[in-house]
Amino acid sequence: MYLPNPHRYDSMVYRTVPGSGVKLPIISLGFWHNFGNENTYEKVKEMVLWAFDHGITHFDLANNYGLPGGSAEAHLGKILSEELKDYRDELFISTKAGFRMWNGPYGDGGSRKYLLSSLDQSLKRLNIPYVDLFYSHRFDDQTPLEETILALVDAVRMGKALYVGLSNYPTQELKKAVAILKSHGIHPLLFQPHFSALDTWARDEGAFDVCAEEKFGVIPYSIFNQGLLTGKYLREIPKDSRMARPDNPFLTEKSLNVSLLNRLTKLNEYCESIHRSMTEVALHYVLGQRPVSSALVGVSRLEQLQELTKAALQEPLNMAQLDQIDSILKEKS
Ligand SMILES: NC(=O)c1ccc[n+]([C@@H]2O[C@H](COP(=O)([O-])OP(=O)(O)OC[C@H]3O[C@@H](n4cnc5c(N)ncnc54)[C@H](OP(=O)(O)O)[C@@H]3O)[C@@H](O)[C@H]2O)c1
Numbered sequence: 027m028y029l030p031n032p033h034r035y036d037s038m039v040y041r042t043v044p045g046s047g048v049k050l051p052i053i054s055l056g057f058w059h060n061f062g063n064e065n066t067y068e069k070v071k072e073m074v075l076w077a078f079d080h081g082i083t084h085f086d087l088a089n090n091y092g093l094p095g096g097s098a099e100a101h102l103g104k105i106l107s108e109e110l111k112d113y114r115d116e117l118f119i120s121t122k123a124g125f126r127m128w129n130g131p132y133g134d135g136g137s138r139k140y141l142l143s144s145l146d147q148s149l150k151r152l153n154i155p156y157v158d159l160f161y162s163h164r165f166d167d168q169t170p171l172e173e174t175i176l177a178l179v180d181a182v183r184m185g186k187a188l189y190v191g192l193s194n195y196p197t198q199e200l201k202k203a204v205a206i207l208k209s210h211g212i213h214p215l216l217f218q219p220h221f222s223a224l225d226t227w228a229r230d231e232g233a234f235d236v237c238a239e240e241k242f243g244v245i246p247y248s249i250f251n252q253g254l255l256t257g258k259y260l261r262e263i264p265k266d267s268r269m270a271r272p273d274n275p276f277l278t279e280k281s282l283n284v285s286l287l288n289r290l291t292k293l294n295e296y297c298e299s300i301h302r303s304m305t306e307v308a309l310h311y312v313l314g315q316r317p318v319s320s321a322l323v324g325v326s327r328l329e330q331l332q333e334l335t336k337a338a339l340q341e342p343l344n345m346a347q348l349d350q351i352d353s354i355l356k357e358k359s
Contacts, residue, residue: 028109031079037339038081043319045213045241048189050118050320052313053338054084054245059268060326061101062092070101073328075109078117080335086218086245086322087152088122088163089144093273095127099151107153114154121148122193124163136166136174145186159215160187162203164194171199175206182212189215193247197233204240214242216319221246222255223293223311223351224286234317243319246312252277252324255308257294260287268326292354300347306337311351314343 040049055077061070074085085102092098099121106114123144126134133140145160160181162174178190191214192203200217207214217237219228221244228234228246237244250256253268259282263269269277290304297304312321321338325331343351 028075030075030113034079034081036081038335039339040081041319043215043243044238044317046189046215046243048118048215050084050243050245051082052320053082053309053334054086054320054322055082055331056247056322056324057085057087057091057098057102059274059324062094062097063101064093064097064273067101067104069327071105071109073325073331074102074105076328076331078110078113082331082335083116084118084120084320086120086247087148088125088161089127089148090125096147096151099148103151103153118158119152119154120159120161120191121145121152121157122161122163122191123148124161124166124193136162136164136169136171136177138173138177138180141174141177142181145181149186156186156188158187159189159191161191161193161216161218162195165196165199165203171202172206175203176210179207179210179212191216191218193218194220195233197231197236200233201236204236204242208240214240216243216245218245218247218322220248221312221315221318222249222251223308223355224251224255226352229315234315238317244315244317245320245322246315246318247322249312249321249323250305250308254281254286254290255293255304257290257297257304260290260294266326289355289357292357293351296350296354302340303337305333306340307343307351309334309337310340310343311348313338314348 039052042049087099123141127144162178181187192200195203204214219233221228258264258267268274294304297307309321312318323334
């Protein structure tokens with residue numbers, strides 16, 4: 027029988043999401059890769075329970091996570107109805123809909139039809155009556171924005187989600203979506219963009235400013251650019267890495283061009299000069315940005331999660347170090 031660590035809240039740091047009373051751990055666990063049927067249930071369970079035992083209370087999912095899509099939610103659903111049955115209220119669980127999930131015209135996009143039926147399917151797989159946070163996974167220019175946003179509002183009104191979020195929205199559409207939400211009396215909780223030391227668009231193109239002005243939080247994803255910012259590809263492509271996997275079209279050898287490798291090599295030299303690992307620097311780079319509430323991390327094995335949890339509790343980077351990282355990674359070569 028699983029008994030959680032009685033000291034699980036002793037060392038994790040929590041940040042209050044602006045405009046809300048929700049506190050999130052500074053690292054949250056993402057279920058996109060390695061938490062579905064591409065991994066064994068036992069290994070998934072080991073990582074999930076270790077996270078919970080160390081104060082990582084936020085699990086981030088989407089309808090299509092895992093191989094096949096949906097299997098990450100199904101794995102978590104089993105854990106939630108077994109080991110974590112008595113601890114649902116200690117967890118903050120998010121899911122999303124927006125990218126292709128099933129065949130035909132209603133399995134993709136931003137329609138009310140897709141979002142609400144997908145949420146019902148997610149709840150069934152997760153074995154829970156509501157999620158804490160439901161996201162529109164992407165802006166869909168084929169659907170009136172009002173329709174997508176009203177589906178989020180109604181998910182809350184129907185008691186199927188406590189909060190709503192927006193992911194991958196360009197700045198102008200983010201602004202419009204927030205205005206529509208507010209006109210229906212709903213305040214967004216989080217914006218989830220791709221953001222890392224290598225990809226700073228959300229800060230540079232004003233999306234972070236929208237979040238700060240409208241008082242809601244940011245939870246960036248792919249903060250290691252799927253592993254590029256851990257230093258593992260500096261010399262070779264490790265056989266057990268995401269890039270080496272034939273079933274992963276999202277990170278391929280093509281991403282490793284000479285300019286990128288040069289910049290990563292320089293970043294690595296800088297990390298060595300301040301006696302910190304590249305992984306730790308990449309993590310603290312995003313945690314050092316206002317208004318980031320939590321950094322979403324992906325892992326392929328337990329040891330990585332253990333390393334990241336330790337790294338998260340290390341000293342933040344100072345402004346001069348953040349600026350130095352920007353100038354190294356923006357340098358043209
Ligand atoms: N909203 C969206 O559209 C969206 C899109 C993508 C992701 N997300 C969310 O963000 C989460 C994280 O995304 P992600 O997995 O793409 O990004 P990531 O966190 O940038 O990369 C995760 C990968 O980095 C490597 N890694 C992590 N910790 C490490 C360590 N301590 N040492 C060495 N390598 C380490 C592992 O690579 P190896 O596999 O090579 O070991 C791991 O699979 C997802 O699970 C999901 O919840 C959201």
